[in-house]
Amino acid sequence: MAAHRCGLSLVCILFFSSLAHPSRCDTLEKANDNTATKRSISEVNTDGSVAGEDMNERQWQSTDVEVNRSDGTKNSETFTPAPAKDQFQEELVIRPLHSGDIYASFQFRTLWDTDFLQEGQKKVSHYRLFPKSLGQVLSKFSVQELHISFTQGFWRTMQWGQPFIPSPPGAELWVWFHHTVSDVDGNWKELTNVLSGIFCASLNFIDMTNTVQPSASFKPLGLGNATDHRFLRYATLPREIVCTENLTPWKKLLPCGSKAGLAVLMKSEKLFHSSFHSQAVHIRPICQDEQCTSKAWELRQTLNVVFDHYTSGQGKKEWSLFKMFSRTLTEACPLASSSKVYVDITDNPEGELFELSPATPLLSQAVVLGDRRTYSVYDLTRAETFGQLRSFNLLLRWKGDSGDMLRPLLHAERYVAGFGLQTGEIHTVIYNNHPYRAFPVLLMDSVPWYLQLYIHTLTVTSKSRDNKPSYIHYQPAKDRHRPHLLEMLIQLPPHSMTEVTVQFERALLKWTEYTPDPNHGFYVGSSVISALVPSMVAMSTNFTQDQPLFSSFVPVKEESSYFVRVYTEPLLVNLPTPDFSMPYNVICLTCTVVAVGYGSFYNLLTRTFQVDEPSPPLAKRLANFIRRIRGVPLLA
């Protein structure tokens, strides 16, 4: 590399010498005969001042530099490129779900053998496959690990099973900062603002009132066993609506954009016409090899979508790539080192349930989420995948009825109970569907400050018996400053339902703190349940590069269990909503009361009193009137 660079700089100098005007050199020689060293410098260098000789003030100007056009060609003949330090992989997994829906999961991975957190002079600034905007963010804010997801819709675990990478509805962002960062809160604030610019999302609404520092639930997924949760920030925006304006910048981060490869399929009108859509970016440092001698940065972009063709498509369960995405594949991204489409055919080993066309001889087995699954593999880097038509349209035809789905071992749901606008109760129900194994789960709840939790009412019951959590981390909220954070380690008995309840009181907000549509209610983010679920089959713990991407996201530490994260539904809570003309009314009423009080006081002070002859009563006056008419003397 160094020799190569030397050669280039030599070329650079030679090039400059060809630029020099011979006449100018002559005069210089004469002028500088006493300073020989100076002359030698001036001979090899001229500035680019030849440029712009006859500029005029057009908007677009041609740049006039004399260029020796012949060189460079010789160079390329002997040129062999240095091995690239970055690589790109893409893959699509399609899983027919038992409900008749189709789950499609895209994963794009960029690996770069570099270190963004390098200290000192050598900053990373030359990008090839890794997006520059994200790289700059990483090095500016000293980010160790970054996970961001935008989700529209709710993943129905009971119907669909576990997703490859789970995400809560709305936006979720969690970041581990490097341990050298001194002002973590300042960095976090700035980072959320920058990311909201990059992804066109309202992440700038993340502030201290919805940021927490979970102590156990969110461990780094990459290298670096950071345990000090001071460097972790976690926030969700359950209200965030995800749409095309978030998808476009996400697609722009891909090296091939949406011009080639699997990303061609991402047509927003189809992707958002679905029951579930989730896009995410995960950045973390990982090991380059099994011995972990060198570090590489991994950017994983995932997009998960569930199409409900069964209900919307006249009850037909057939699908094809064209039907789902209204596009077909014609080529792999030329920059990708691997580009594959996987179709889950575990339920269909003999081909009796459905038929895939075109058929593929390639099969792959992977242990995903505690289950051994079989996949048909289509390798897009091979020309025969595309066949005669130069286009790849995967088609699935159902023959029989699909069987029953294995119930997911871990499942959770949540709801608000109670009546009225003063108090309420949050119920979180966690199911362990494992027939005979008990396992612990970490439950994390982040509740905004305006729901004032009564932590003494916290009860955890399983099988109608009190289940005492073995670890509780509770951070009470501060009004307008930070939310409640409740983390508990709960042991789930086998085949059981565990219910966690806590009562709360609704706070009154200041009138400026209400959202523009306060009667819609206020969102409370999903609870997060993280667990190591006992696996039915042995998980593979060895680290190999050629594992499919979808099975290699969460590092597996032991064979007997696998890591699962389950998000519950977000809650929508109604708060007591005032009449918003209230401030004006209050001012008016107060002023009127003051004015009335003042008026009578003023009256009392300034009125002149004088003794007045009491006027005769009405009867007497009437009598006198009659008497006057009759000419009788009046009454006294």
Next chain:
Amino acid sequence: MIKCTNLFFISHVSPGPCCLLQAEKQRGRYAALAIAAVVIVVGIPLWWKTTETYRAWLPFSEISELDSLQLQLSVDIEVVFSRGTLTPEQQKKFPLSHVNEKEHQVDVSIPELLTSPSTEADLSLHMLSESSCGSVVVYVIPETAALLPEDVKVYVGQRRTALLRSPPFKSSWSLKEVLSNLDVKVEQVVSTMSFSHQDIVAALSNRVRMAKVTKESMADSMRAIKSSPGYEITFSLLNPDPRSHSLHWDIEGAVQSCIQPLLNKLAPIANFSVDSQILYYVVLGVNPRFDNSVSAYTLSADSLSHVINPVEARLGSNAASSNPVLNFLLYVPDSHHSPLFIRDHSKREVPSNAFHSPRWGGIMVYNVNEMYGPEAEPPVDININMAKVMGVFLAQLRLMLGVQHTHPPTGFVLQSPGSAGLADWELDRLLWSRSVENIATASTTITSLAQLLDQIGNIVINDNIAQQVSSAVTSLQSAVAELEAGNLAFALQYSREAILASERAFFDPSLLHLLYFPDDQKFAIYIPLFLPMCVPIVLSLLKIVSEAKKRRADKQAKSD
């Protein structure tokens, strides 16, 4: 007992009902007056004070002084007479210093003061002496010296020195005459090496509209990116066809060897950060036209302005900083559209195949179709000749940064800059115009901010804004003073501080908080309080006044 009844009697009977009524009326009148007085003296100021917006004090008078700013630039010029140019007679009569004032009358009256304390020294000793930033040393050599070729009158070196061939002096001349004879020449040297009238006017062009500016210096100043504390330089390699071309560029090495020396030299002006990226599947906004006569695709100069937009969407904004970005794009046309050439307005091919857009950056088209034969299997590995590319980008970068191309008068020879790509005096030229431009920008910002705050009365002015404004004003004043004293480095530093402080004050978000709560709404809200309170007060005041008038009329009638 009797006294008591007596008293009772007096109080009850003696004044009579008429007098009693008078006293009661008087008391009522006093009460009304007292209440009115309390409302006016205590109530209204209290209400005013509690509902007013906080406005810190701003140095308005100093800001208005800035509005009519007089800039005085002075350059230290050292004129060194080499042996043999002056007669001993003239040397004797040498005064200690000689100040030559020269005023250029500009519309905004910017007098430029040229000071030239002249000393005599030996040429060879001072040839390599370091002079301070912004100063100029002129060596006067005898007319017959063989140092310069015949037709060369002035030679400008790499540093801040110039050799001047002295015009023939008569030995009978006094020194004054000699110097005045030299004046024209020295002034030419200075306008080449530090600043000319045109440069300064162009630098001020944002602030003052002038008709006198030549087209060229205007174009120069339009092309150069605006003064800023930092710049992001981004090199992007656009590869629209990664399937057939696999491009490799050693941008890191090229930046180190070609760009970095220039940026190091420019470090006093701004912070530069350089990065690069490769973008794939980027297409130009226009379809190049195939030209049969040269069997190549061509882009005409008229269509260049449509090229950028689709490309720019892919470039990505710089997320990590808010400094202006200079983009340099290297476009390698895909195999179906190569070779691609750019043609200028006179339909000639541009030899560099590059073009640039003022204040935005440059694009170079790099054809690779000759580098491989038809038998090559795609993707073809192609190494880009970075020396060729960087030569073009370096020239464009100089233009963008405002290193202006000087047009020396005839007889001038400019030494080419050294390996840094920038001579010391070129840097000085840039520093001069940058400091003037900074001062102009900062004072415009501050004056318009002051104007705005003056016009809209209910903007909150917090203490930090007042502090920023006054620090901007003091920095501006010191920058002007340093320019006057000829300390270019300090002037630039102060002018940068002024710009930073003024921008911070101008863009402070706290200025916007109460912008949309005008006074009429405030009054409307308090009307339920004001109306019932004021009506009785006003009415009783009116009554008191009318009674007083009536009494006076009665008195007059009585006296008549």
